[in-house]
Amino acid sequence: MKEKLSIVKIGGNVIENKTELAKFLTFFSQLKGAKILVHGGGKLATQLASKLGIESQMVNGRRVTDAKSLEIITMVYGGLTNKNIVASLQANGTNAIGLSGADGNVIQAHKRPVKEVDFGFVGDIDGINADFLNTLITSGVTPVFCALSHDGEGNILNTNADTIASEVAIGMSKLYNTTLYYSFEKKGVLMRIEDEDSVVKHIDSNKYKELLEQKIIADGMLPKLENCFHALQNNVGKVCLGNIEMIQPNASLFTTITL
Numbered sequence: 001m002k003e004k005l006s007i008v009k010i011g012g013n014v015i016e017n018k019t020e021l022a023k024f025l026t027f028f029s030q031l032k033g034a035k036i037l038v039h040g041g042g043k044l045a046t047q048l049a050s051k052l053g054i055e056s057q058m059v060n061g062r063r064v065t066d067a068k069s070l071e072i073i074t075m076v077y078g079g080l081t082n083k084n085i086v087a088s089l090q091a092n093g094t095n096a097i098g099l100s101g102a103d104g105n106v107i108q109a110h111k112r113p114v115k116e117v118d119f120g121f122v123g124d125i126d127g128i129n130a131d132f133l134n135t136l137i138t139s140g141v142t143p144v145f146c147a148l149s150h151d152g153e154g155n156i157l158n159t160n161a162d163t164i165a166s167e168v169a170i171g172m173s174k175l176y177n178t179t180l181y182y183s184f185e186k187k188g189v190l191m192r193i194e195d196e197d198s199v200v201k202h203i204d205s206n207k208y209k210e211l212l213e214q215k216i217i218a219d220g221m222l223p224k225l226e227n228c229f230h231a232l233q234n235n236v237g238k239v240c241l242g243n244i245e246m247i248q249p250n251a252s253l254f255t256t257i258t259l
């Protein structure tokens with residue numbers, strides 16, 4: 001039987017909140033077995049860009065990434081956010097290594113072709129270097145990904161962190177029994193966004209259709225759930241959505257997704 005591997009993604013709202021981030025990193029360090037962390041950080045990039053007089057444009061939840069935005073996100077995602085998280089994990093006794101997609105050629109991508117929208121330096125993922133990641137994991141090192149991929153021709157590309165998490169989980173599924181966790185500031189997919197405890201505990205393909213029709217799934221939750229089903233359709237064993245408590249051994253209130 002394949003060994004278990006947990007791939008955990010944390011969103012911008014958790015990263016922004018110092019207390020929540022510190023709590024999450026403690027929980028992540030306590031998580032047993034092989035693991036990978038993927039972090040976003042879009043909000044911080046938008047704030048920094050604004051301070052520098054650069055406007056951020058989002059289309060369908062994706063950042064239109066021009067040359068100036070690319071410089072900022074490379075500094076924020078690959079530098080400030082990634083290195084602070086890695087340092088905190090070290091303080092928690094987890095030997096973490098921060099990676100962009102270019103490091104160890106771990107995420108190969110190509111620039112998204114221009115259709116209705118020119119997203120600029122946004123990367124669509126072609127492949128994951130699963131064998132290299134496996135070498136790190138079996139050496140006791142925990143990979144920590146930021147939202148950067150590369151095109152193999154010297155260019156860094158911006159790739160949504162939810163997509164990085166699902167593609168890493170898919171790529172690692174040939175070697176491991178994978179579980180993908182999307183951790184964000186809510187307890188899961190909520191029936192009523194204003195009611196923190198209205199968690200839909202289980203979503204399968206039929207329930208997903210129903211929730212879409214009822215417009216209960218909206219905004220950032222739309223691409224997130226697309227990523228969940230894409231992962232399950234491509235050999236990822238299990239997908240869960242919830243707040244930072246979800247990765248604790250006694251967690252009970254979160255959303256599990258199945259096909």
Ligand SMILES: Nc1ncnc2c1ncn2[C@@H]1O[C@H](COP(=O)(O)OP(=O)(O)O)[C@@H](O)[C@H]1O
Nearest residue numbers: 011012013184186189190216217218219220221
């Ligand atoms: N039914 C729903 N349940 C929970 N969150 C929802 C729902 N519909 C929309 N959302 C929104 O989706 C957001 C999460 O998406 P996003 O901001 O992209 O996450 P992340 O912080 O992981 O990048 C939540 O903050 C919430 O406002």
Ligand SMILES: CC(=O)N[C@@H](CCC(=O)OP(=O)(O)O)C(=O)O
Nearest residue numbers: 012040041042062063147160161
């Ligand atoms: C292409 C694209 O949109 N990339 C995202 C990457 C960061 C991210 O995904 O951060 P969260 O998970 O915190 O939203 C962006 O630049 O906002």
